Amino acid sequence: MLAEQERREIEAELERYPRRDAASIDALRIVQRHRGWISDDSLREIAEFLQMSPDDLDSVATFYNLIYRRPVGRHVILLCNSVSCWIMGYAQLRQELHRRLGIGFGETTADGRFTLLPIVCLGACDHAPALMIDQDLHRDLSPDALDRVLEGYR
Amino acid sequence: MNGERPLTRDMKPDGEPLSLQEYERAGGYRAVRQALRMAPEAITRLVSDSGLRGRGGAGFPTGQKWSFVPLGAEAPHPKYLAANADEMEPGTFKDRWLLEGNPHQLLEGMMIAACAIEADVAYVFLRGEYTLAARRVERAIAEAYQAGYLGRHPFGADRGLELYLHVSAGRYMCGEETGLLNALEGKRANPRAKPPYPQVSGLFGKPTIVQNVETLACLPHIITHGAAWFHGLSRGVDAGSKLYGASGKVKRPGLWELPMGTPLGELLEEHAGGLRDGLKLRGLLPGGASTDFLTERHLDVAMDFTHVEKAGSRLGTGTIIVLDDRTCPVGMVWNLEEFFAQESCGWCTPCWSGLRWAERLLDGLERGQGSEADLDRLEWIVKFCAPGNTFCALAPGAVEPLGSALKYFREDFMAHIRERRCPWS
Ligand SMILES: Cc1cc2nc3c(=O)[nH]c(=O)nc-3n(C[C@H](O)[C@H](O)[C@H](O)COP(=O)(O)O)c2cc1C
Ligand code: SF4
Ligand code: FES
Numbered sequence: 001m002l003a004e005q006e007r008r009e010i011e012a013e014l015e016r017y018p019r020r021d022a023a024s025i026d027a028l029r030i031v032q033r034h035r036g037w038i039s040d041d042s043l044r045e046i047a048e049f050l051q052m053s054p055d056d057l058d059s060v061a062t063f064y065n066l067i068y069r070r071p072v073g074r075h076v077i078l079l080c081n082s083v084s085c086w087i088m089g090y091a092q093l094r095q096e097l098h099r100r101l102g103i104g105f106g107e108t109t110a111d112g113r114f115t116l117l118p119i120v121c122l123g124a125c126d127h128a129p130a131l132m133i134d135q136d137l138h139r140d141l142s143p144d145a146l147d148r149v150l151e152g153y154r
Numbered sequence: 155m156n157g158e159r160p161l162t163r164d165m166k167p168d169g170e171p172l173s174l175q176e177y178e179r180a181g182g183y184r185a186v187r188q189a190l191r192m193a194p195e196a197i198t199r200l201v202s203d204s205g206l207r208g209r210g211g212a213g214f215p216t217g218q219k220w221s222f223v224p225l226g227a228e229a230p231h232p233k234y235l236a237a238n239a240d241e242m243e244p245g246t247f248k249d250r251w252l253l254e255g256n257p258h259q260l261l262e263g264m265m266i267a268a269c270a271i272e273a274d275v276a277y278v279f280l281r282g283e284y285t286l287a288a289r290r291v292e293r294a295i296a297e298a299y300q301a302g303y304l305g306r307h308p309f310g311a312d313r314g315l316e317l318y319l320h321v322s323a324g325r326y327m328c329g330e331e332t333g334l335l336n337a338l339e340g341k342r343a344n345p346r347a348k349p350p351y352p353q354v355s356g357l358f359g360k361p362t363i364v365q366n367v368e369t370l371a372c373l374p375h376i377i378t379h380g381a382a383w384f385h386g387l388s389r390g391v392d393a394g395s396k397l398y399g400a401s402g403k404v405k406r407p408g409l410w411e412l413p414m415g416t417p418l419g420e421l422l423e424e425h426a427g428g429l430r431d432g433l434k435l436r437g438l439l440p441g442g443a444s445t446d447f448l449t450e451r452h453l454d455v456a457m458d459f460t461h462v463e464k465a466g467s468r469l470g471t472g473t474i475i476v477l478d479d480r481t482c483p484v485g486m487v488w489n490l491e492e493f494f495a496q497e498s499c500g501w502c503t504p505c506w507s508g509l510r511w512a513e514r515l516l517d518g519l520e521r522g523q524g525s526e527a528d529l530d531r532l533e534w535i536v537k538f539c540a541p542g543n544t545f546c547a548l549a550p551g552a553v554e555p556l557g558s559a560l561k562y563f564r565e566d567f568m569a570h571i572r573e574r575r576c577p578w579s
Contacts, residue, residue: 016277016318017340018232018358024340025323029282063342065324066282078283082244083443084401086489087481120326120493121244121443122283125401125473126408135285 002045006031010049021052024060028067037068065119072115073108075153078132081118084125089142093129096143100150113153158387159395159411160375161368165255171290174297177258183303185374186265190311194225197270201373203381205393210238210329210366211442211470212547213392213459222353223271223361232274234362235267236338237370239280239287240322240329244443244493245475248397249367251409253280253287256371257294261317263370265308266377268315271363276317279334282324291319326497330546331364332356333499344499345546368397390415390458398457400426402476403433409473415461419453421474433478437562441470443490444551446558447477467558482578483563484570487556488516494552504538505549511535512556519567522574529567532560 002010013026027046032038038046038061040054047057061067068076079097081090097116101109108115124130127139138149164172164180172180189197202217224230237260241249252260264276278291295317298304306314325343327333333343335357356362372394376384385393392414398421399409405427412425418440422428429435437447440457446467448455455465462469477486495509512535515528536557539549560567569577 016316016320019339022338022340022358025337026320026340029321029323060340060342063325064322067323081489082493083486083489084245084475087402087475087477087486119283119324120242120497121246123241123247123250123281125245125247125475126399128401128407132283137283137286 002031002049003034006034007049010046020050021056024050024052024057025064025067028057028061028064032067037071039071043069071108073112075113075134076115076117078117078119078122080120080122080124080128080130082121082125084121085129088128090129092143093131093141093146096146100146114150157413160379160387161252161259161371161395161397162255162411164259165251169255171254171294172256172258174258174294174301177256181378182258182374183262185377186262186269186303187309189266189269189377190309192269194270194272197266197377200381201270201376204372204376204384205381206369206372206376206384207392207459208366209368209372209396209471211243211444211468213469216365216369219353219365220267220270220363222351223363224354225272229272230360233271233360234357235264235271235273235276236334236357236362236364237264237276237278237367238329238331238334238364239278239284239291239367240334241284241367242281242324242326242329243471244490245401245439246399246442246471246473247401248399248409248471248473250284250287251397252367252371253284254290257287257291258298259371259374260291260367261294261298261303263373264317265303265315266373267363267365267370271361272313273363274314274316276315277320277338278318279320279322279328279338281328282322288319288321295319325499326493327499327546327548330548333546334364335362342499344501347545388414388458390456391460392458396457396472398425399473400476401473402438403430403478403481404428404476405430415456415458417453418448418455418457418474421457422453422476426474426476429476429478433480436477436479436481436483437559438477439470439475439555440467441472441474443475443493444548444554445470446554447562449562467554480578482520482576483559483566484516484519485576485578487559488513488520490555491516491552494548498548501546502544502549504535504543505545505552508535508538509549509552512553519570520576520579522570522576524567524571526568526571528571529560529564532556536560 013023047054206216207213327343328337332346337343396414491513495513536553539553541550
């Protein structure tokens with residue numbers, strides 16, 4: 001069952017569209033914000049609320065990069081792998097993240113603290129290389145600066 | 155050229171957004187009041203006369219686009235307007251500046267466009283990673299509702315305008331005009347067949363206009379100062395000022411609002427400070443990932459739609475990506491094709507199969523496993539993905555840097571084949 005709070009937030013979105021299923025992406029984002037990711041159960045609950053079939057909703061959910069259909073850690077690191085960051089030292093940053101966290105792309109640290117994912121250009125190309133952790137953008141990074149940045153996320 | 159910078163002039167040095175009061179003190183929300191007193195056709199005519207061309211990449215004349223929207227009592231309603239704030243073209247970061255620095259300017263631009271097409275509902279379609287922009291736009295929308303500038307009778311007018319923020323969940327295809335409409339309808343962001351054109355049958359089957367953030371931000375200034383003034387901002391053939399940017403190994407990467415038609419060399423040397431010490435320019439993409447490479451020979455090209463096209467590329471988004479001599483051109487093109495292959499929606503064969511194949515061939519070249527025949531294969535893929543062979547502009551755009559790299563950096567490709575390794579690694 002969707003929580004009261006989740007329903008309220010989704011209902012606020014429904015007012016913005018003439019059709020219920022149009023709010024599918026907003027609803028997925030809302031539930032993911034509360035639960036961290038979209039499980040099969042979550043998917044069914046949202047689909048029912050929007051009067052869609054779970055399969056239709058799943059085809060939407062799997063299309064979008066920022067909807068997680070698998071569990072993620074407490075913090076999600078999105079490392080930009082697009083062209084300007086690639087020129088400015090993405091590879092070294094990636095290697096250092098793999099080394100420090102002991103995980104590859106798509107994996108979560110054993111303590112559940114971080115999930116590491118690649119992301120396309122974050123629109124911070126003049127301050128490359130860049131990454132996001134949760135809602136925060138971090139720019140002009142170097143492998144040495146990573147400690148300080150990661151420190152802020154427990 | 156009058157040297158004015160209307161889009162960014164009022165922004166604060168610390169990057170904090172202007173509140174509604176601050177925006178009004180700087181002259182904001184007067185243009186929309188003026189627009190409300192004009193007939194929709196008159197607004198469209200003024201915008202056509204101003205020479206404004208879309209800043210999202212394609213450069214389509216804005217007034218002309220609006221002229222296809224049915225107006226008057228017979229027109230279907232609700233009509234829609236979407237501000238395209240998806241900005242996912244690699245190497246592009248200009249709309250972020252406008253969204254974060256002066257969201258009310260965007261809202262006023264949207265209100266004016268809504269007047270011109272008699273729209274009832276407007277959305278800001280924002281990419282999910284722009285979290286700061288989301289907070290600021292949300293706040294600006296709330297302020298505008300509170301002031302009575304949005305809602306049932308904005309500024310006391312008869313026609314209402316509802317304006318919402320839609321935060322997307324990420325895919326490059328969401329920025330494509332009709333992909334965006336599908337995404338707003340809660341579907342996968344596949345493109346739609348045209349016709350019918352969105353101006354006639356777009357969002358939820360109703361007349362719809364999709365317009366880039368920077369395009370919309372120009373509108374209040376065009377209404378206030380007129381078409382001749384807008385032409386006067388430019389040094390080139392096309393009108394207005396333009397947000398330009400530079401990334402890569404230059405001394406001062408960044409963003410600047412400059413006269414449209416500022417020469418490429420001036421942008422690179424004066425504004426971006428030239429290449430970092432010890433590095434030489436090999437080439438650059440003038441307007442984001444999906445534009446053809448230009449080289450040193452092109453530094454005198456005026457950065458407007460017309461001249462960049464004459465030089466064999468496109469102005470695109472106006473944010474240049476610089477390739478230096480210590481960075482491998484083949485590796486750079488591999489990175490670009492990897493992006494495009496990943497973001498292909500899979501609808502058309504040239505795109506999904508061609509781009510992935512190109513990415514695999516480039517990867518092979520980088521690993522020292524390439525042959526001359528691979529270069530012919532890459533050339534073939536460039537033709538395979540030409541405009542007209544695919545449903546949307548993703549694939550033709552994707553092969554622009556590839557085709558031009560094969561032309562300008564042939565010797566570098568050959569070196570990978572001869573030495574059986576990447577000479578830069
Ligand atoms: C794959 C693809 C992605 C696009 N992404 C964007 C984008 O993020 N922002 C944008 O304004 N236009 C983007 N466009 C261009 C839009 O299709 C459309 O032309 C533009 O939003 C129209 O606005 P304008 O005339 O004001 O430029 C994209 C086009 C393609 C083919
Ligand atoms: S060109 Fe590519 S992205 Fe565009 S419709 Fe075809 S497959 Fe999809
Ligand atoms: S390429 Fe990484 S932020 Fe643009």
